[in-house]
Amino acid sequence: MHGMRRILLSLVLLLGLPVLAQAQELIAGKSFGKAPNEIVVTFAGPVDRAVVEDPANYRVYEEQDPDIKLALESVVLADDQKTATLTFAEPLNSRLPHVVTVSRVAESGVAATFTVMKPYLGYLLSILISALLINNFVFTKYLGLCVFFGTSKRKDTAKGMGLTFTLVMVVSAIMSWFFYQFILKPYDLNFLQIVIFIGLVSLTVQAVDTVLRKVNPALFNAFGVYLVLVIANCVIIAVPLILADNEYNFFESFMLALGAGGGFLLALYLMSSVRERMELANIPPTFKGVPIAFIVAGQFALAFLGFSGLTLF
Amino acid sequence: MATDKTNLQLVVNGILNENPIFRLVLSMCPAVGISTTVMNGFMLGIAVLFVQVFSSCTISLFKNVIHPRIRIPTYTLTIATWVTVIDMVLAAYLPEAYARMGIFVKLIVAFAIITMRLEMFACKESVNASFWDGIGMGLGFMFGMMALGFVRELLGLGTVLGYDVLGFKPLLFFVLPFAGFFCVGLMMAFFNYVEIVYKRAKRA
Numbered sequence: 001m002h003g004m005r006r007i008l009l010s011l012v013l014l015l016g017l018p019v020l021a022q023a024q025e026l027i028a029g030k031s032f033g034k035a036p037n038e039i040v041v042t043f044a045g046p047v048d049r050a051v052v053e054d055p056a057n058y059r060v061y062e063e064q065d066p067d068i069k070l071a072l073e074s075v076v077l078a079d080d081q082k083t084a085t086l087t088f089a090e091p092l093n094s095r096l097p098h099v100v101t102v103s104r105v106a107e108s109g110v111a112a113t114f115t116v117m118k119p120y121l122g123y124l125l126s127i128l129i130s131a132l133l134i135n136n137f138v139f140t141k142y143l144g145l146c147v148f149f150g151t152s153k154r155k156d157t158a159k160g161m162g163l164t165f166t167l168v169m170v171v172s173a174i175m176s177w178f179f180y181q182f183i184l185k186p187y188d189l190n191f192l193q194i195v196i197f198i199g200l201v202s203l204t205v206q207a208v209d210t211v212l213r214k215v216n217p218a219l220f221n222a223f224g225v226y227l228v229l230v231i232a233n234c235v236i237i238a239v240p241l242i243l244a245d246n247e248y249n250f251f252e253s254f255m256l257a258l259g260a261g262g263g264f265l266l267a268l269y270l271m272s273s274v275r276e277r278m279e280l281a282n283i284p285p286t287f288k289g290v291p292i293a294f295i296v297a298g299q300f301a302l303a304f305l306g307f308s309g310l311t312l313f
Numbered sequence: 314m315a316t317d318k319t320n321l322q323l324v325v326n327g328i329l330n331e332n333p334i335f336r337l338v339l340s341m342c343p344a345v346g347i348s349t350t351v352m353n354g355f356m357l358g359i360a361v362l363f364v365q366v367f368s369s370c371t372i373s374l375f376k377n378v379i380h381p382r383i384r385i386p387t388y389t390l391t392i393a394t395w396v397t398v399i400d401m402v403l404a405a406y407l408p409e410a411y412a413r414m415g416i417f418v419k420l421i422v423a424f425a426i427i428t429m430r431l432e433m434f435a436c437k438e439s440v441n442a443s444f445w446d447g448i449g450m451g452l453g454f455m456f457g458m459m460a461l462g463f464v465r466e467l468l469g470l471g472t473v474l475g476y477d478v479l480g481f482k483p484l485l486f487f488v489l490p491f492a493g494f495f496c497v498g499l500m501m502a503f504f505n506y507v508e509i510v511y512k513r514a515k516r517a
Contacts, residue, residue, distance in 0.1 A: 142346035142493065146339055146425050191401060195393040198422050202386055234342050234423040241419055286505040287498075290338055294498030301491035 026105065026112045028082070036091035039100065039116055046081035051104050053077055058086065059101040062093065063115065070098075094118060124255050127248075129310070131259025137235050138267035139297070139304040144235035148267065149293055158272035160222055162265025164208075166258070168230050169239055172197075172204040173257035176240035177250060184244075197240040205230050235264055270300060320445040327449020334457030334497075335504055339426040343417050344461055345493035351474050354462035356410045358455025360403065360418055362448070364395045365427050369435040369447035371395075376436050388431045389422070396422045426450060465496055 029042035039060070043052075051057060055072040062068065071089040078084070092098065097117035105112065137143045151161045176197050184190055209227050212220040230236060239260050243253045274296050283292050318326065331337055334344050340361075347353045371391050372379070379387050400418050403411045411418065421427070430450050435443040466472055469488030471479035486492055 139491075142490070143342050143420070145341035145345060149338070149341065191397060194397050194400065194419055194422050195390060198389050198393045199386075202389055234420040237423045238416060238420060241416060286502045286509065291498045291502040291505065294494050294501065298491060298494030298498065301494055305491065 027114050030100070030114060030116045032092065032094045032116065032118065033085060035087075036094070037088040039086040039088075039092070039098065041084045041086065041100070041102075043082050043084070043105070047077070047084075047105055049077050049081065052084050052102075057103050057105070059103075060086070060088070061099055063097040063099050066099070124251055127252055127255040128259040128262075131256050132263045132266065133304070133307045134310055136263045136267060136304050136307075137238065137260050138264060139301040140308075141238070143238050144233050144264060145297075147230075147233050147235075148264075148271065148297075149290060152268050152271040152293075153275055155269065155272045155276060158268035159265070162261070162268045164227060165230060165233075165235070165264050166261025168201070168204055168208055168227075169236055169261040169264075170254065170257045171208070172201045172236065173239050173243060173253055174250075175200050175204065177243060177248070177253040180240070180244045193241065193244060194237075197244075198237055200240070201230075201236050235260060267300070271297065318442075320441075323442065323445040324449035324452065327446065327451070327453040328456055329453075331450075332453045332457055333426040333450060334454065334461075335501060337426065337429075339429065340424045340454065341497065342420065343424075344458060344497055346490070347414055347417055348458055348461035348465060348493060348496070349469070349488050349490075350466045351459050351462040352410075353413060354458030354460075355455065356403075356407070357414055357417060358451065358458050360399045360414075361421055361424065361427070361454045362451025363399050364392060364421050365430065365451045365454075366444060366447035367395045367398075368392050368427060368431060369443040370440055372431050372435040373438060373440045373443035379436070384432075384436065385428075388428055391431075392427055393422045426454065461493075461496060461500065464500065465492065 026044055027041060028044045029040075031040055032038065033040045053075050055075055058072050058075070060070045060072060062070070070092070073087045073089050076085045076087070086100075097115050099113065099115050101111050101113045103111040131137070135141060138145070138148050147161065151157050179196055179200065180193075184192060184196065189196075205227055209220075239257050243256055246252075248256060271293075275293065278292065278296070287295070327333075333339050334341070343357055347357065368388070368391050372388060396419065399421070403414075403418060430446065434446050438446070463473065465487045466474075467478065468484045469482065469486070469492075471477060471482045487496060
């Protein structure tokens with residue numbers, strides 16, 4: 001337990017470092033503004049209004065595309081002569097780090113270059129929340145429905161299935177990430193994606209099965225039956241494909257897998273709670289069983305649509 | 314054990330008695346996710362037909378050399394190979410349709426219907442029977458997807474295959490993504506209703 005905490009602590013430090021390392025003398029603070037097309041820069045001392053409000057003195061681009069200069073419409077300096085708001089022609093993609101260069105502001109005439117980015121932990125959490133709620137794999141991506149309808153009859157089953165799924169998903173996503181970054185990409189073997197990923201998933205399931213049987217027989221008796229169902233399921237194979245498509249790094253992949261698994265668990269639990277109650281309800285004979293389950297799932301999907309505008313970080 | 318059904322019976326069995334979508338309730342993800350138009354259903358149906366037929370034939374051909382304990386991984390890898398083939402072919406020759414189907418083409422690899430047919434049928438039967446069984450299952454899947462697409466496109470947009478039929482849009486609701494759940498549920502209930510009425514009429 002103690003070692004776990006130390007690892008977590010060093011993880012937090014590691015993620016926080018890039019933010020600390022960018023401290024500059026001229027620039028006291030920078031962030032994305034309230035509107036999607038704004039960047040707010042705070043200077044350390046009062047600056048020359050004529051120089052700061054001239055858009056020609058700025059060069060802004062996304063860190064990964066240094067050649068594409070973003071069109072700056074206007075710069076407004078607040079009355080305190082310190083805070084400048086940069087307004088762009090197009091909304092910015094605030095998920096990516098943006099590099100801003102300001103020339104002629106400093107007295108020495110040296111241009112100041114700095115990176116504007118969201119706190120990395122917040123970005124990681126936003127991936128988790130997005131996979132969990134906004135892009136829930138069951139209700140908004142329509143994946144894993146066979147297992148979803150098959151195992152959501154009782155709450156106990158739903159919980160067991162959801163936990164097994166999350167475990168297998170995280171392990172297989174991490175393995176797939178390593179394979180994708182260090183074998184498939186360097187050797188130009190991208191066309192083997194499907195074969196490799198499905199192989200890794202089967203391997204993970206087999207490994208979890210074997211390990212669980214030895215280490216924790218009680219848990220194996222409870223969850224073992226679901227493991228077979230996991231292989232033939234599209235949620236499991238969708239996660240590696242998505243993380244390869246989006247070029248996620250290790251932590252992002254981990255968060256995506258965790259969010260996808262948690263989302264599946266959430267969906268199964270919600271659905272099983274409703275279906276347990278439906279057993280007592282008086283349902284027309286034509287709708288009994290699967291048809292009414294589909295209607296209920298449709299209503300859940302409608303409800304999850306409400307998360308679509310959610311931005312937390 | 315050899316099947317005693319003729320080729321035609323195998324095909325009809327896949328389309329009607331054991332229809333993958335409405336009867337076996339397998340492969341529901343694409344049925345809900347991308348059955349918004351007839352064309353989408355047709356394209357994915359073609360892809361599934363291809364994978365099903367070729368995987369069935371491959372497994373049937375090698376059934377005597379596959380050790381029973383590794384049969385499931387063998388099935389999975391066989392399917393994955395054929396899915397890679399159709400994935401690359403579609404991406405190269407029909408990029409537009411491929412973009413619309415998105416990740417679902419790659420996900421054919423996890424469709425329960427294909428693995429189930431290999432386990433239940435192809436690993437016991439001759440290549441010829443497996444071929445026709447694969448055709449039947451593929452056509453059954455395609456039929457189910459197109460039926461769903463037909464209902465959703467007609468009610469949602471008033472069109473069939475892109476041609477304006479009704480001239481107005483009765484229920485725009487049906488082309489929205491989540492309406493797939495409602496549509497599948499209502500159609501299953503409809504088929505149940507037909508079955509109940511049919512049985513009652515038979516008894517009377």
